[in-house]
Amino acid sequence: MGLFVSGQSGSLYLAKTISSVVLTVDKLTPAAFEKHSGRETAKKWKNNVWxxxxxxxxxxxKTVLLKYYNEALKKCNRSNRRSQGTxxxxxxxxxxxxxxxxxRRFRLRSRDECRLHHxxxxxxNWKCSDFPYDKITCEAEEERGSRKVYRGCTRxxxxxxxxxxxxxxCELCRFSDCTCQTCVDFTSNVKA
Incomplete structure (x- = not known):
């Protein structure tokens, strides 16, 4: 059992077999499918496919078909994570x-950056003069409120x-040499 999607020259074919029932969607280009659905909601494509x-x-x-799609996607993501490192x-x-x-904004992309924030x-008694990235003082402008909402989420x-x-x-933001309760708890739970 599996959900098969294949493309040929910009066309999509969709077929699914469940105990001898075959569902097929006619040959459509992505633009034709979008026009057919009458919506431009790419994130809700599961509701636009009937x-x-x-x-x-x-x-x-609302069907069980996505269960197989989601499981296959999870397995694929797990294998990719192992090959690329978590x-x-x-x-x-x-x-x-x-x-x-x-x-003041702290970027948390590496272990060193996480340690500085931690x-x-x-x-x-943290002060602006302790800011690790730039030499700033309390007189320096604070980041605008409209800019603060952008925090770097991938979603x-x-x-x-x-x-x-x-x-x-995680191992990126918790430190075994730190004596704070959060790090001590994390380290002891990882070892257990």
Whole structure:
């Protein structure tokens, strides 16, 4: 069993076999399919693809067909992660200055950057002059509020926090040589 999608010269063919039932979608170009659906909602494509089951038209998202598609996708992603090494993503975070109250952005893309942010969060007396990336003072402008909403999430630029960009602890952002409770708990749970 499997969901087969193949393209030939810009055309799509879709076929699925479930216990001797074959569902086929006519030859359509992506533009023709979009026009046929009457919507431009690429993220909701599962609701725009319909399957006829027992003479009844049902959105693909409400059938078991996606179960096989999603499982195959998960297996593919797991094998890719192993071959590329696990890449955990962290969104940008802000730390406030104790003197002026301005928030400064910390990028969290590497272990070193995560350590700098971790140390800043652990320091109750963190000041703008301690900022590791640039030599700044409290007089320097704070990042605009409209810019702060962009935190670097891979799913959505203005994400407020999702499973893709919010980390509750990993080897990139937790440190065995740190004595804070969060790192101690993470390290002890990893060893257990």
């Amino acid at each position: 399957v006829i089951v027992g003479g009844e038209k049902i959105p693909l998202s 890449k955990v993503f962290h969104r940008d975070e802000f730390v406030g200055c104790i003197e002026c109250g301005k928030e 140390n800043a969060m652990a320091d109750p 959505s630029p203005t994400c407020k926090g999702c499973t893709s960009c919010v980390c509750f602890g």
